[in-house]
Amino acid sequence: MIGPARVAAYDIQLAVSAGRADLPTAIAHARARLKDERDRALASDIATGVQRWRAALDHVIAHFSTRAIDRLDPQVLEILRLSAYQLLHLTRVPASAVVDDAVKLTGRAGKRSAGGLVNAVLRSISRHRHALPLPERPDDPVDREKAIEYLSVTLSHPQWLVERWLDRFGFDATERWLQFDNAPAPLTLRANRLRIAPPELIARLARDEVAVRPGRFAPDALIVERGHPRREADEGLFVIQDEASQLVALLAGTRPGAPVLDTCASPGAKTSALAAAMNGSGCLVACDVRDRRMRLLRRTVEATGAANVRLVQADLLQPLPFAPHFNCVLVDAPCSGLGILRRDPDDAAARRRSGGARRPADLRDVFERARGERVGRVRVPRDRARIRTGRSPPSRHVGPGRGRRRTRSSADISAPSWPRGLLRRRFPTAGLKACTTPVP
Known part of the structure; x- marks a missing residue:
């Protein structure tokens, strides 16, 4: 019998690779079918690990199979990936069990003729797992070609992203960032x-x-x-909820009884944090645009008992129907998600496949509407905050606009509620950034 966790991990990989679901959704569906918590944990670990180390795994598989990745059957390739990950990264899993289940899984997938190939490749990987044929760290990081090969293959990040970060941050900072991404998130x-x-x-x-x-x-x-x-x-x-995300509620500085608007609110972690900061009093309006995201938001609000939350389905790119004068507006706008690859390693590939998050022009429009400049009835008093957040590295393409419409962006880092040293650290938590944007 094939281990149920490996079957679940295989199903997750097929769904993600085919674009039928993103990684968190595919994992959630697979976990719901598993009865044993240990199987749930193992399936999640394998599926997440395969996405995190995909480039390195493919490089090793191509080497020992002596054929290009795109020449392998897609289902057989997924089996090789999830099995190679277990051999190289899960030390408590017996190699014999991994190889045996992989061959059985190949037959279960209707690819019995590929069983010999799967067996041979995985046994070779197991024998050489302490001396893998991966690009070594270049002695001279100035050698751009070798630096990109090492960072994109050995540290397993998309080449387009490695090139971008290498140009912006240099070799050492990029290497540290990729190593941070590859460390399991708590x-x-x-x-x-x-x-x-x-x-x-x-x-x-x-x-x-x-x-x-x-x-x-x-x-x-x-x-x-x-x-x-x-x-x-x-x-x-x-x-x-990651700590970086939790800190947004502190930055907002909400108080009991004050009206608050949370745009782009799903799945609701920040919404519930704001509700807790308000002691469940006052009016907290939470919005999102899609039906599925509204269902997720409603589920979180109901589970946490946030009785002061009012849900409204609305698109921030369209005129908003609100009359109250909110004391705080939170904009957790759709973004590249590249700051949370440690948590969701499939995100970079998914964003690349889908063409990225919203266009910069759309994001600027979202921020302007939240500021109240272009939505006549959403106004925030001058002494209160509009908070915009994102999970993207700093970008010169996304900002509040140019010329007259440019706004100052700031965070009161001297406030006693901010932990000392937080904003001086490059990788203390998930890569979420937030800033207040006051009305000039």
């Missing part, structure tokens, strides 16, 4: 203060043998070190 929770205080949640988790430690930057952040907090998740006692 599972970070935000205690839902609408239902439970952080110390009480820590005690609850401990009783269920889930070990956590406080986050480094966000006051409600808990990093899971051991265990699976499924029961607490079902009760809505926490939200899975």
